[in-house]
Amino acid sequence: MFRGDSAPPKGGIPPATKFNNWYLEVCEGRQVWHYVTDELTKIQKERFELTASPYHVGLPKFATPEESGSPFYKVPSQSHSYEEVLRKGVSFFGKLQTKDGHWAGDYGTQLLLYKKQPICEPFKLEILRYLFNVQNEDGGWGLHIESTSTMFGSVLNYISARLLGLTVEDKLLHKAKCWIQSHGNGSSCLASPQWGKVYLAILNIISWDAVNSLIPELILLPExxxxxxxxxxSYARTVYMPMTYLYGIRFQVAEDDLIRQLRTELLPSSLADYASIQWSVYRNIVAEEDLYTPHTRLLKYAFKFFNAYEYIAPSFLRRRALARLYEVGVRKESEFTKYICIGPVNKVLNTLVTWIVEGPESVAFQKHLERLPDYLWMGTDGMKMNGTNGSQLWDTAFMVQALMENSKNREEYRDIFSLANDFLDISQIRVNHPEHWKYYRDETKGGWPFSTRDVGWLVADTTGEGLKASLLVKRHGYSLTPLDDSRLFDALNILLLMQNSTGGYATCEKTRGSKLFEYLNASEVFGDIMIDYDYVECTSSALQALVTFHEHYPTHRKQEVLKAVERATAFILKSQHQDGSFEGMWGICFTYGTWFALDGLASVGLYYENNSAVRKACKFLLSRQMMDGGWGESFLSCVRRTYVNHKASQIINTAWAVLALLGAHYPQKEPIKRGIDLLKQRQLLNGDWPQESICGVFNKNCMINYSNFKNIFPIWALARFTERYPQESPL
Known part of the structure; x- marks a missing residue:
């Protein structure tokens, strides 16, 4: 079903534009790319990231011999000591810190997030280049860049290419069409999963009758x-509310020549007479390549009831339901997130619904258009849609902690710390959204987001990491403007509020629904999306933050903090698998989860020497070390929920494993040193590390890229190692 260990770059399609015309602009975390053909003005030079921009677009890869002296020119490193490797890594990555203090980066995800709207020529060309750079050899596209082809990915990316002006005669597009027509057991695009069918219905390629009812009236039931x-x-409901609204009004774009052509190209050739297609027979057909979460018996019965209800749905109830869906899922979600929205899927849907309800000239719709560029990222392989508007806070908080680990060199990084603190400052959410409880939202004041303050959604683990980083900068006096006590107290309050009765932490909110909700997961391609579950990573981040806070403020809400620490520790210990591992749900996978777990347990004094669970986890990690000294875990671990070796060791997996063993105070230096040696060997001359396989995941089945992880975590591992073994020399 999946390739699993493919090299990240699949295509070698050359640049479609001049790379040195691309410039990244940042402001309080917001990242927007510009294509500028004229000489830069003074204002543009002040606004644009002149050092980072060429790196992110991959300019050195296409450099002329005259340009090979660039600080980003990539050849193997010749560093001779661990200290030198660390210094070079920090020196290089420090140059990429933006003017506002964060590290910008590629957070590319699903291959299905493009939109139909006017777009300038350079953006269009680079989006097309990206689509064909990541197209599979068989002509299709996967759910993400390392999966085999799926109907979902293939159909939506085919449509994207057609909307951007390509004709079916294009060789690569024709290959994609052949893949679609030859899969789905004769149903071709009608074998798309639920979300794919919704997009096809919106685009008027299929009828809404091919989509199982989303029953808008459910929102009117008692809470x-x-x-x-x-x-x-939160991520599921914010997608399903605008999606359900569009289903409720049966919205479809106007039929035109392109729509008619797409019907011919994508629908089964056996269905030549569009008007006579029996759409309802395709509601539950899903291509085998796509199906990850089959319908449960409960969901099958529910859909039978929902579909029957559509024939008798009272119009007055439908109007009330649609009004509520728009108010909660579109209008307030847009306002609370400054029109960014929680993610790109609901962003595009909310923009469309706003256009329908408010009109194309409305202030709300124009604000939505202004925020669409926040999701577009220009990378080495072309322009893509990011999985959120970035991972700015997450990466910055990690980098601060990484540099803090090496006490010998900390003073050299004072400027980096100061600038990062400025970003931590501007990124903290300072208010609760007005009447948030009416719109299914919790308190937010004091929390940190995954990306930027404007997005308005806090996350438990990013709040934990943001609080830790802020406390460390304040403790060591590396900023003239550290966060004041009241701000840190607000963050603590959020962490205390967000802890579940289990002792664990979920993502954006406390867990609300029952696990029975998962029986109604209709996505067909994602796992565990219906409620917000407890996660080892979120719990560990919160636990470490609580412990760090208590060290700084030992009397503030002392009993509450200590109780929360005790419960979080118990949750992590309870989450350990029989083989000693901890499953990660946001990174790949058991290596990631085990690192978080061991660092969390270390924060409360549980180490290899005094705790059997820690010893068991270390034994698990050591059993997975590869012959070259590194660790390599495939994304298939996330899909199958059991450890799957990558065909080659990976820098990021290796760094996580090394951090975990060092954090656990594993007593034998040799296996740790072998991992550090691999990080040293892989470093490039400029201090960078190469991009390897994908390292992030969400909902079991969809992977995501964190381009900054290849720098942050080797630096962190080296900092921790040189702090523990300052006199150690490479093998």
Whole structure:
């Protein structure tokens, strides 16, 4: 079903534009790319990231011999000591810190997030270049860049290319069409999973009758109802509300020549007469390449009821339901996130619904258009849609902690710390959204987001990491403007509020719905999306932050903090698998989860020498070390929920494993040193590390890229190692 260990770059399609015309602009975390053909003005030079921009677009890869002296020119490193490797790594990555203090980066995800709207020529060309750079050899596209082809990815990316002006005669597009027509057991695009069918219906390629009812009226049920939408995971409900609105009004774009052509190209050739297609027979057909979460018996019965209900749905109830969906899922979600929205899927849907309801000239719609560029990232392989508007806070908080680990060199990084503190400052959410409880939102004041303050959604683990980083900068006096006590107290309050009764932490909110909700997961391609579950990573981040806070403020809410620490520790210990591992849900996978778990346990004094669970986890990690000294875990671990070796060791997996063993105070130096040696060997002359396989995941089945992890975590591992073994020399 998946390739698993493919090299990241699949295509070698050359640049479609001049790379030295691309410039990244940042402001309080916001990242927007510009294509400038004229000489830069003084204002542009002040606004643009003149050092980072050429690196992110991959300019050195296409450098002329005259340009090979660039600080980003890539050849193997000749560093001779661990200290030198660390210094070079920090020196290089420090140059990429933006003017506002964060590290910008590629957070590319699903291959299905492009939109139909006017777009300037350079952006269009680079989007097309990206699509064909990541196209599989068989002509299709996967759910992400390392999966085999799926109907979902292939159909939506085919449509994207057609909307951007390519014709079916294009060789690569024709290959994609052949893949679509030859899969789905004769149903071709009609074998798309639920979300794919929704997009096809919106685009008027298929009828809404091919989509199982999304029953808008469910939002009108009492909130105590066990399957009320309020109980859903934030990311799921914010997608399903605008999606359900569009289903409720049966919105479709106007039919034109392109739509008619797409019908001919994508629908089965056996269905030549569009008007006579029996759409309902395709509602539950899903291509085998796509199906990850089959319909449960409960969901099958529910869909039978929902579909029957559509024939008798009272119009007055439908109007009330649609009004509520728009108010909660579109209008307030847009306002609370400054029109960025929680992610790109609901961003595009909310923009469309706003256009329908408010009109193309409305202020709300124009604000949505202004924020669409926030999701577009220009990378070495072309322009893509990011999985959120970035990972700015997450990466910055990690980098601060990484540099703090090496006490010998900390003073050299004072400027980096100061600038990063400025970003931590501007990124903290300072308010609760007005009447948030009416719109299924919790308190936010004091939390940190995954990306930027404007997005308005806090996350438990990013709040934990943001609080830790802020406390460390304040403790060591590396900023003239550290966060004041009241701000840190607000962050603590959020962490205390967000802890579940299990002792664990979920993502954006406390867990609301029952696990029974998962029986109604209709996505067909994602796992565990219906409610917000407890996660080892979120719990560990919160636990470490609580411990760090208590060290700084030992009397502030002392009993509450100590109780929360005790419960979080118990949750992590309870989450350990029989083989000693901890499963990660946001990174790949058991290596990632085990690192988080061991660092969390270390924060409360549980180490290899005094705790059997820690010893068991270390034994697990050591059993997975590869012959070259590194660790390599495939994304298939996330899909199958059991450890799957990558065909080659990976820099990021190796750094996580090394950090975990060092954090656990594993007593034998040799296996740790072998991992550090691999990080040293892989470093490039300029201090960078090469991009390897994908390292992030969400909902079990969709992978995501964190381009900054290849720098942050080797630096962190080297800093921790040189602090523990300052006199150690390379093998």
């Amino acid at each position: 105590i109802f066990p399957f009320h939408i309020k109980g859903m995971w």
